[in-house]
Amino acid sequence: MGRAEERQARQRGARRAARGRPSGGGKPKRTGIRRFFTWKKMLGTLFGFVLLGMLGFVVLYMVVDIPEGNALAKKQSNVYKYSDGTIIARTGDVNREIVDLDKVPEDVQKAFVAAENKSFYKDEGVDFKGTARGVLNTVTGKGKQGGSTITQQYVKNYYLSQEQTVSRKLKELVVSLKVDREKSKDDILAGYINTSYYGRGAYGIQAAAQAYYGIDAKELDVDQGAYLAALLQAPSQYDWAVASPTGRKLVKQRWNYVLDNMVEEGWLDSGKRAELTFAKPEDPKAPPGREGQVGYLVEEAKREVLRNSDLSEAEFEAGGYTVTLNIDPKKQKQLQEAVDKKLNDRLDRKDNKADARVQAGAASVDPRNGKVLAMYGGEDYVKHYTNNATRRDYQAASTFKPLILAAALEHGATTQDGKPITAGTVYDGTSKRPVKGSDVGFAPPNEDDVDYGPVTVQKAMNKSINSVFAQMGVDVGMPEVMEMAGKLGMDVKGLPAVPAQTLGSMGASPLEMAGVYATLDNHGKKVTPALVGAVEHKDRTVDLPDPIGDQVIKRGTADSVTSVLTGVVDDGTGSAVRNPSQDVAGKTGTSDDNKSAWFTGYTPKLVTAVGLFGEGAPDTPEKNKQVSMKGAGGRARVDGGSFPADIWAAYTFEAMGSPTAFDLDTDMGAAIAPPPEPTTKAPKEPTNEPTEPEDDPTTKPPSQSPTTKPPSDDPTTKPPSDDPTTKPPTTEPGPSDTAGEPDEPEGLLGRD
Structure with a gap:
């Protein structure tokens, strides 16, 4: 072999060595991480872990004996307390x-x-x-x-x-x-x-x-x-x-x-x-010690703990928990007394069929922290097991209308002809007017089929005009309306986004609606009502979610809706709660066939929703069915401005403390304009005489046309009443206007 050949052989050997192969052509040497992880080593390690696990399980099996049964011995009581520490009940x-x-x-x-x-x-x-x-x-x-x-x-x-x-x-x-x-x-x-x-x-x-x-x-x-x-x-x-x-x-x-x-x-x-057919169980019977409101509070507190923790019901019922509720015992008493005084004492449930059908529920929330300060679940937990404050099987009715306006303002929506939707926007308030721009036909009647003609959104809210809000829902987009409802706290999952929802046809509870309006009161920051303030146990920690959540809508949106809702109280269907020294916003609601009636209202420090529900009385063929409340309390119709508003006012003005004013970041809506020449007397006491129904201009002419109303018996000596129809006329168009389309206030109005 010559020198050239030797040199080439050495170079080939060097290259093979650099690649990790021996010059003789053997297997390459493993380098780096490959030296530690091979299939054989991995399989061996896995097999070793399996053997160790099996050995550990055998040892465990040998050392663990069947313990003595101790389920009964470990049973303890759960203690429920008011916010001041006084005991509500032991279970x-x-x-x-x-x-x-x-x-x-x-x-x-x-x-x-x-x-x-x-x-x-x-x-x-x-x-x-x-x-x-x-x-x-x-x-x-x-x-x-x-x-x-x-x-x-x-x-x-x-x-x-x-x-x-x-x-x-x-x-x-x-x-x-x-x-x-x-x-x-x-x-x-x-x-x-x-x-x-x-x-x-x-x-x-x-x-x-x-x-x-x-x-x-x-x-x-x-x-x-x-x-x-x-x-x-x-x-x-x-x-x-x-x-x-x-x-x-x-x-x-x-x-x-x-x-x-x-x-x-x-x-x-x-x-x-x-x-076989489904075996419906009997209605439950309340255990001893749950009479009155106690049972409602205890059961709802338990449900809230289970809903907001990882505890199973069996774990919780094993006992040892101290559950402190946010309920203020003083406000709880005030709410119960208000329902008794303004409703229960006026009904004859024993001898009057219409009176026996009426069920009341209410919930009161502090919008600043989300605490449920008072809750009324029904006449007596022992007599009526279902909690009327948390039941969701009755329609929310017109208390849903503010959410439509909130969606319009939040999305900057416009009318069919491109005008921005605000409190001053003019709509056609004709009853049974078909909505425009919808793939689904809808032409809802107004209450008592009244035609209002051209009206502003403010007046439409004050008078709860169905045709206006049905069109507004389509203008905004019903998916956006339902999304707004969900953001504010309503459970609308699975509900179709159709114009009929603008009438509040979905179910809701007073507690749920109190949370929705509390979010508006809290300037758009989400409020989820919390009945339970703390849960303690010696062996474990139970953390509860914060009732105050994120900003879910813009402050300007929430404050504008609040401002508009002050108009409902000052000059609308909620006038029964008008108070000269206190800012109040709220909305009435009365469902189809008068099966539910609502007033949800708020001050800066307190939000309360009151609902009345028509339920078939026990021992009758209509037991537990939804029925009309017409005729109850001697009234032709139980609307939101009657019993619910009376209960709200009696409770709120007693429980709220010193008067407060809204701090609103808006120039829209009623802007808390007080009624002229306010009196200092308390809101009118209801009587057993039939009253004017909500949204019924056929019996109460609009304030824009006071000349159509007969003069009072003694107008020179009688002070102004709480009836908004006595207010002086305004420039807002009403159904009696004959001058054609009203002037538009500086680019705010749109019209269909």
């Missing part, structure tokens, strides 16, 4: 009666297995996959995880605690395996149905059968058993008496799921299954 007496499995019909037993664990009779007591998922979710902070077997749930109920920790889940796994080996399936199933919590304070199937159907467990039919089995997934949410429409839909789905599983497993004949 926690265990309502449980253990029954043997042979006292439970076999098809009812199978209903529980079908609901929770179809493989119960074949498995070894654990669901390794579900438990692993639960451990992972606990470690990663994703909260509670279902999927446990009946055996595991029984172990958790009877032997362990409800806490969500990795150690508790691992212990549950081991104890469940041992229990499954040492006890029969029947013993485990009996333990499960006797220790589970069913809601209504009922622990165990015997107490549940009594609480929901008024019978013993041995008398349950399979359709009733399927409901109780379905109930265990979410006792409060699925309790038919208090469930929302969504909750009722879900529990029916769960009920069908249970029965279908029974058919699938051969435990129920398909023919019999087809004949």
